[in-house]
Amino acid sequence: AQTVTQSQPEMSVQEAETVTLSCTYDTSESDYYLFWYKQPPSRQMILVIRQEAYKQQNATENRFSVNFQKAAKSFSLKISDSQLGDAAMYFCAFSSGSARQLTFGSGTQLTVLP
């Protein structure tokens, strides 16, 4: 069974600064995907970024990038130039197998300070 751990229940960052959210996972599989989802107060789950395990290059999406360390089973999210709209709960998630079901971490609540 897969497990996903987010060890930072809460974090804060000053507007325009950079913040890194941590995620570790445990699996015996070699082919899988990793995701970061954002959940603002509206409750909608929004995909932020996706990483395929077989790709060595770290994924980037505008101000969002990941640091994927496969051997260490670590998948952190870096948010650059933080904006007030980035304030949300962030979930790390793992996906594998033909059914593609997701296993989620418990989330990190990010506060952006003006």
Next chain:
Amino acid sequence: DAGITQSPRHKVTETGTPVTLRCHQTENHRYMYWYRQDPGHGLRLIHYSYGVKDTDKGEVSDGYSVSRSKTEDFLLTLESATSSQTSVYFCAISELTGGLRFSTDTQYFGPGTRLTVL
């Protein structure tokens, strides 16, 4: 926008009553999922479907059943609701985005249903 709707969006019911939540998609996705979200647990998989009439259990399936009689609808039923099933329920679909080593599916979520069982 993956074209996913959930109904109802909010529901309050009493212990012991049956409840059915509906997930509707408009883009013919093969995979559909039901998750529940509780404080401190993130989202946990209840059931999923990989085609019409093809379903399987997830991590927290006890007390829930599902049905998928047509591609666009995936129903989650609580046969006899309990207070422990008070939660926010999310439906998701898998979006096929490529054909590399294997499907690079990405899950997209509906808006959620807040269910309160008194």
